[in-house]
Amino acid sequence: MHIKSTLTLIAAATLLVACGKKEEAAPAPAAPAPAPAPVANVVKIGHVGPTSGAIAHLGKDNENAARMAIDELNAKGVMLGGQKVTFELLAEDDAADPKQGTAVAQKLADAKVAGVVGHLNSGTTIPASKIYSDAGIPQISPSSTNPKYTRQGFKTAFRMVADDTQLGGTLGKYAVNTLKGKAIAVIDDRTAYGQGVAEEFAKAVEAAGGKVVAKEFTTDKATDFTSILTTIKAKKPDVVFFGGMDAVAGPMLKQMKSLAIKSKFMGGDGICTTELVKLGGDAIADNQVYCAEAGGVDGEAKVGMDEFKAKYQAKFNTDVKLYAPYVYDAVNVMVAAMVKADSADPAKYLPMLATTADFKGVSGPITFDEKGDIKNGALTLKTIRAGKLETLAVLR
Numbered sequence: 001m002h003i004k005s006t007l008t009l010i011a012a013a014t015l016l017v018a019c020g021k022k023e024e025a026a027p028a029p030a031a032p033a034p035a036p037a038p039v040a041n042v043v044k045i046g047h048v049g050p051t052s053g054a055i056a057h058l059g060k061d062n063e064n065a066a067r068m069a070i071d072e073l074n075a076k077g078v079m080l081g082g083q084k085v086t087f088e089l090l091a092e093d094d095a096a097d098p099k100q101g102t103a104v105a106q107k108l109a110d111a112k113v114a115g116v117v118g119h120l121n122s123g124t125t126i127p128a129s130k131i132y133s134d135a136g137i138p139q140i141s142p143s144s145t146n147p148k149y150t151r152q153g154f155k156t157a158f159r160m161v162a163d164d165t166q167l168g169g170t171l172g173k174y175a176v177n178t179l180k181g182k183a184i185a186v187i188d189d190r191t192a193y194g195q196g197v198a199e200e201f202a203k204a205v206e207a208a209g210g211k212v213v214a215k216e217f218t219t220d221k222a223t224d225f226t227s228i229l230t231t232i233k234a235k236k237p238d239v240v241f242f243g244g245m246d247a248v249a250g251p252m253l254k255q256m257k258s259l260a261i262k263s264k265f266m267g268g269d270g271i272c273t274t275e276l277v278k279l280g281g282d283a284i285a286d287n288q289v290y291c292a293e294a295g296g297v298d299g300e301a302k303v304g305m306d307e308f309k310a311k312y313q314a315k316f317n318t319d320v321k322l323y324a325p326y327v328y329d330a331v332n333v334m335v336a337a338m339v340k341a342d343s344a345d346p347a348k349y350l351p352m353l354a355t356t357a358d359f360k361g362v363s364g365p366i367t368f369d370e371k372g373d374i375k376n377g378a379l380t381l382k383t384i385r386a387g388k389l390e391t392l393a394v395l396r
Helices: 003-023 056-076 098-110 122-135 164-177 192-207 226-234 246-258 274-283 301-316 324-341 346-354
Strands: 041-049 078-080 083-093 115-117 139-141 157-159 183-188 211-217 239-243 264-267 289-293 359-361 364-366 379-385 388-395
Touching (some): 041 056, 041 324, 056 078, 056 083, 056 301, 056 324, 078 324, 083 098, 098 122, 122 139, 122 192, 164 192, 164 239, 164 264, 164 289, 164 379, 183 192, 192 211, 192 239, 239 246, 246 264, 274 379, 301 324, 324 346, 324 359
Parallel strands (some): 041 083, 041 115, 115 139, 139 157, 183 211, 183 239, 239 264, 264 289
Antiparallel strands (some): 078 083, 359 364
């Protein structure tokens, strides 16, 4: 093709494009960008319990109750600092293991949670409490009973239930004065909870005039107790006390039956569960097992507790195992302190939490003392009859 022809074609194409442009409509002005949706004020609350391992049923019971409280608070709508806030539950599993407990405590501290409800076991609660204290994060344990937890001087530590001094002490007196036990054997699972409650029980037995004829120990993961039970049988005890949890107590009761040990069996709140009835099965005779729940209500307060249990059952299609009411109350007490302070900033609402007085919970009135312990904490003595836990008395 000649250069002249090429230039002529280019010129023609340019003219056509230019003509086409003239015929196009002018573009419409761009629509303004939509305003960004307002970012909700999110307040993170941590929950820690053993949702894996032998007592996962108790950890899940606690986590369910925390979710139930959070869901209700969000449905109600809570205002802090003139703005509606949304509560978010950060749930962690400590597997009832102290190392895992401190790891998840640090994780929650790094996530800058406003507060923590947990842990379930004294053995995980106590080491985790230093991490929360260092971070200035309020911690409410719904179930830890070892006295050390609130005696470390941490201003961030609170407890929803009576401690081992009350728990073990009451059971020790009951073993001697009511069950008429003279020779008493004591077993513990070597955890902070199990040892603590067993020691307080043994002290109270001796103070009431009873005699501890054997002291044995196992672990919180053991399944075979033949050796220690054979040793205990030779001492002919009237009562065998176990400081530990239901997952160990159930198999222990079965082995006691197979060895024809007919002693009364006692324990603290760790065995005072509906799950023990399933785990022990027909090895549990009527009025053989006696335990104390670290908490409880009586009189008119039972109405609120019964309503809570019905609500829980309807939401999760399962019955309350043990500590759920105390978790539910702990979340609500924490948020009530935030509302009073008009802030979710731990430094601002912690003083309000510490001065909580007569908060009406499903577990009863809640007031914390100067150490963070619940004042006038209740104990509920129970036994098993016809395959069901029955309340004998609520003591304060």
